[in-house]
Amino acid sequence: MLAILASQLGRRDAAMELMQRVVQLKPDWANAHYDLGITLHRNNQPIEAIAAARQAIRLKPDFAEAYSVLGAALLRIGQLDEAVACYRRAIELRPDFVVAHSGLIYALHFHPDFDAEKISLELRRWNQAHAEPLKKQIQPCGNTREPDRRLRIGYVPPHFSGHVVGRCLLPLFREHEHEQFEIVCYSNSFKVNGMTQDFQEQSDLWRNIASLSDWQTAELIRSDRVDILVDLTLHMPANRLGVFALKPAPVQVTYLGYCSSTGLETMDYRLSDVHLDPPDSDLSVYSEQTIRLPETYWCYNPGGPAPEPSPAPALAAGYITFGCLNNFAKVSPALDLWAEILISVPRSRLILHSDPGMHLDALHDRFARKGISPDRLEFQGKYPWPKYIQSYDRIDIALDPFPWGGGITTFDALWMGVPVVSLVGRTAVGRGGTSILRNLGLPELIARTPEQYVKIATNLARDMPRLAELRRTLRARMKASPLMDAPRFARNVEAAYRQMWRNWCESVGQPRG
DSSP states (O other): OHHHHHHHTTOHHHHHHHHHHHHHHOTTOHHHHHHHHHHHHHTTOHHHHHHHHHHHHHHOTTOHHHHHHHHHHHHHTTOHHHHHHHHHHHHHHOTTOHHHHHHHHHHHTTOTTOOHHHHHHHHHHHIIIIIGGGGGGOOOOOOOOOTTSOEEEEEEOSOSSSSHHHHHHHHHHHHOOTTTEEEEEEEOOOOOOHHHHHHHHHOSEEEEOTTSOHHHHHHHHHHTTOSEEEESOTTSTTOOHHHHHTOOSSEEEEOSSOSSOOOOTTOOEEEEETTTSOTTSOGGGOSSEEEEESSOSOOOOOSSOOOOOOOOTHHHHSSOEEEEOSOHHHHGGGHHHHHHHHHHSTTOEEEEEOOTTOOHHHHHHHHHTTTOOGGGEEEEOOOOHHHHHHGGGGOSEEEOOSSSOOSHHHHHHHHTTOOEEEEOOSSGGGGHHHHHHHHTTOGGGEESSHHHHHHHHHHHHTOHHHHHHHHHHHHHHHHTSGGGOHHHHHHHHHHHHHHHHHHHHHSSSSOOO
16 A cells, blocks of 8 residues: 555656565565556556566466456557556456546557548447446536636646646647636646646646545535646546546547547537548547547747757768657657658668667667668667657657657757658547647658658658758747747637637537437
């Protein structure tokens, strides 16, 4: 219990020490290895987490929770087939295991074999298994139907801290028009840092729901008379979709965690943009009604101070360095195509992110079979912001992964003057690079096919004047674009909220759910 509490409070080193002590005291206790696996996974040690979860399963073969942790850790290192299989086994052992089922849905977005229609089928299964049984518990909302009054907006993220969601959300909070919108934050974490304090300062009401059940949280939100409740997590870890299944607010919308669907019948809307879901896209794969923001889904907020972009590193090195600092779950499906790029650009290098303990020999072997020697590959771990952002000083061209493209990492690369080559995906999460690059006026860096992706990257690598120009101008281009125009972005989001609210005011009786 001490270890679990330490982990919840973000004291990872103490939690790790205590968990390891438990395993020493009771090495045959499956739960101890399971809890150790959770702690290792949260501590960004997926290889050790995998070993701990597998030991828990050896001691208790029907341990559904251990299969779920194993799936999460395998996903982290890009073993997508194995991760999906583990999540499915967990659900088979425990059909009501909502955490594992959300984990499966999240994992499917990374897998190249699952398009939006296949993901939609699994989302419907999730809704039927976990949300529909809660319908009978939904209570009516007493909100007044006045279309132009000040609205109370409630936000429910995994936590208000340095997470990607936090970085993209903060510009919206800073520019919210408080005369028209009252902001209520429902924090699902005990973690507090400088960014948490920024959110507290920008909110009108702060609530902590980390220790509350879904029912208690729904009752709190209902009593707060929230008009529009915004989910910021979808099926990522620490989601509170059970709260949204209880429909505590008359209007509910999902946004920003990643651009997809919750599958919930009680989630009224999803925010997207005109590039993530272009006019010819099939919106029937989403359970929610889609509202497209007119320009961009994101508003970029750098994670801290950043030096001015350096000259292209190829000028000094004499060779091109490609790079992708996304998590390896996104990177793994793209590696074979990236090998083709390395073959097409002699002497080029590739820098990738890797977690501690990853088996890099297997990756080297994978590239070696394509004729690429180990000295052309470099792996770097998770760094604090100053060291991380300076990593882009060593990268000439960033490669956007697929089928789930980069988000905040794409912004970070562009902020440091590094152009990003992106492949249009079959799902909204695969079109993030398309949205960002179109908002920057750089459609020539967007590929429609894998062959075009290789060609764009190869041609750019051979065009040093173009690389140098982009290095000099990308930051200014970003500052002048909708991607960093926070007031304009906030007005677009608020217009979407007002449209949702007016739709509800004009509806007859209670909304869906």
